[in-house]
Amino acid sequence: MIYPRVASLKTSEAFRSHLSQSSIELPFDDHVLSGPDSPLARPLQVHGRSIGNRFCILPMEGWDGTEDGKPTDLTRRRWRNFGLSGAKLIWGGEAVAVRRDGRANPNQLLINERNLSEIAELRELLVSAHAEQFDCTDDLMVGIQLTHSGRYARPNDKKKAEPRVPQRNRVLDRRVGVSDDSAVMSDDDISGLVDDFITAAVAAERAGFTFVDIKHCHGYLGHELLAAVDRPGRYGGSFENRTRFLRDIVDGIGAATSGLNIGVRLSVFDFVPYCPGEDRIGIPEPESEANKVFGATLDGEGIDLTEPGRLIELMQEIGIRMVCTTAGSPYYNPHIQRPAFFPPSDGYQPPEDPLAGVARQIAAVAELKQQHPEMTFIGSGYTYLQDYLPQVGQAVVNRGMADSIGLGRMVLSYPELPADVIAGSDWQRKKVCRTFSDCTTAPREGILSGCYPLDPFYKKRPERELLKAAKAKLSNTR
Ligand SMILES: Cc1cc2nc3c(=O)[nH]c(=O)nc-3n(C[C@H](O)[C@H](O)[C@H](O)COP(=O)(O)O)c2cc1C
Numbered sequence: 001m002i003y004p005r006v007a008s009l010k011t012s013e014a015f016r017s018h019l020s021q022s023s024i025e026l027p028f029d030d031h032v033l034s035g036p037d038s039p040l041a042r043p044l045q046v047h048g049r050s051i052g053n054r055f056c057i058l059p060m061e062g063w064d065g066t067e068d069g070k071p072t073d074l075t076r077r078r079w080r081n082f083g084l085s086g087a088k089l090i091w092g093g094e095a096v097a098v099r100r101d102g103r104a105n106p107n108q109l110l111i112n113e114r115n116l117s118e119i120a121e122l123r124e125l126l127v128s129a130h131a132e133q134f135d136c137t138d139d140l141m142v143g144i145q146l147t148h149s150g151r152y153a154r155p156n157d158k159k160k161a162e163p164r165v166p167q168r169n170r171v172l173d174r175r176v177g178v179s180d181d182s183a184v185m186s187d188d189d190i191s192g193l194v195d196d197f198i199t200a201a202v203a204a205e206r207a208g209f210t211f212v213d214i215k216h217c218h219g220y221l222g223h224e225l226l227a228a229v230d231r232p233g234r235y236g237g238s239f240e241n242r243t244r245f246l247r248d249i250v251d252g253i254g255a256a257t258s259g260l261n262i263g264v265r266l267s268v269f270d271f272v273p274y275c276p277g278e279d280r281i282g283i284p285e286p287e288s289e290a291n292k293v294f295g296a297t298l299d300g301e302g303i304d305l306t307e308p309g310r311l312i313e314l315m316q317e318i319g320i321r322m323v324c325t326t327a328g329s330p331y332y333n334p335h336i337q338r339p340a341f342f343p344p345s346d347g348y349q350p351p352e353d354p355l356a357g358v359a360r361q362i363a364a365v366a367e368l369k370q371q372h373p374e375m376t377f378i379g380s381g382y383t384y385l386q387d388y389l390p391q392v393g394q395a396v397v398n399r400g401m402a403d404s405i406g407l408g409r410m411v412l413s414y415p416e417l418p419a420d421v422i423a424g425s426d427w428q429r430k431k432v433c434r435t436f437s438d439c440t441t442a443p444r445e446g447i448l449s450g451c452y453p454l455d456p457f458y459k460k461r462p463e464r465e466l467l468k469a470a471k472a473k474l475s476n477t478r
């Protein structure tokens with residue numbers, strides 16, 4: 001595929017003209033406003049609170065906790081940067097496992113009694129960093145993302161997958177080494193996990209978080225359960241059964257906490273797994289089971305929002321008001337989830353202009369927002385827009401296509417972007433994430449995550465050399 005780098009599209013006109021030549025539809029405001037007139041500075045009302053602006057920091061882990069699941073200085077630095085960013089909604093900080101076997105890696109944070117004071121301090125650090133830089137913290141909303149990694153659990157050894165799955169899946173089983181039913185969770189195990197989520201939410205409330213995110217995205221357990229059409233028993237088959245996990249957790253949290261709000265990070269659509277085809281360009285993996293994809297058309301290669309829309313209606317009925325949208329999975333179709341020019345080491349070359357991936361997520365969220373106007377929707381996947389993120393973000397908010405613009409990779413390289421946009425400060429071009437994917441490749445190679453190409457702090461770290469060597473070795477073996 002030939003498409004230009006966004007950095008080479010030097011003007012708004014060039015960017016728009018590329019979009020129209022490529023038939024990619026994205027809303028775009030030529031003039032980004034600053035100060036109180038900025039649509040991105042408009043407060044957002046949810047759960048009787050006022051969130052101070054329309055930027056949200058998406059959860060991003062760093063594979064940098066201690067082995068017992070406590071934060072380290074690197075974790076604290078990331079959360080502090082989130083506080084300094086100027087965004088007024090912090091969606092979960094990062095994935096935090098509710099029990100040991102659900103950790104995605106042996107350095108993922110783990111919420112339990114022993115770790116709670118350090119996790120509470122993370123939130124306090126973020127809030128105090130925000131207070132140092134900005135007038136007010138009353139309009140800052142901070143949640144924590146609760147997770148079980150399911151199929152992608154590696155709790156004890158970075159190199160050893162220890163999957164816990166809701167159902168067998170021909171292609172994905174092969175990828176994580178599931179060869180019999182021993183990895184399939186029983187109904188009792190899932191019920192026990194519901195209790196673990198509730199216990200974790202009670203702890204999160206004590207730690208001062210305003211909301212918990214019950215993670216249902218990216219191929220992890222909650223998300224895979226939504227597609228568990230072949231699973232017998234109480235958690236599989238019908239839509240009612242596949243959503244029981246979420247409903248039971250929400251019921252339990254309602255009964256056990258006093259005022260804790262609940263949000264859900266949801267892959268609002270998904271595609272079948274991809275693999276490298278000719279010239280390493282991604283293709284849908286043959287033998288994929290398209291019926292086991294949540295929010296996809298029958299062939300698993302297009303979007304069908306019927307069930308996701310139904311799920312959002314259900315969420316509304318059970319008191320959920322905030323959905324942080326995302327799509328697909330970083331493991332089996334990263335171009336859907338995290339559009340990038342340079343794929344991560346275990347990926348494939350993008351089969352499309354990554355701007356098409358950005359547009360796909362924006363359009364799907366806009367459709368859901370139109371169907372469910374009372375729900376608060378946070379969008380994701382904007383980083384690939386690079387220098388044009390503010391123009392598109394403002395246009396999305398202005399047109400009511402989403403309520404808040406979520407920022408992932410961009411805040412690893414350019415943490416103060418929200419503050420700069422809202423204040424109308426100079427655009428810091430050198431800090432703009434160019435989607436090199438080192439922050440994903442590093443952990444795939446057993447190295448802690450960080451923005452090695454652009455963040456001066458990570459540039460100086462010894463892991464940068466390890467990453468270079470790992471990348472060189474990989475390119476020699478291809
Ligand atoms: C290093 C890294 C860590 C991430 N960790 C998480 C996580 O803990 N939880 C989660 O839901 N998403 C996680 N994501 C996905 C992001 O939240 C986001 O959806 C994705 O990067 C796309 O948004 P962007 O285009 O702004 O980067 C991570 C992404 C990156 C790059």
Ligand code: SF4
Pocket residue numbers: 409410412413432433434435436437438439440450451452453454
């Ligand atoms: S390593 Fe830095 S520049 Fe590369 S994708 Fe991650 S945040 Fe962006």
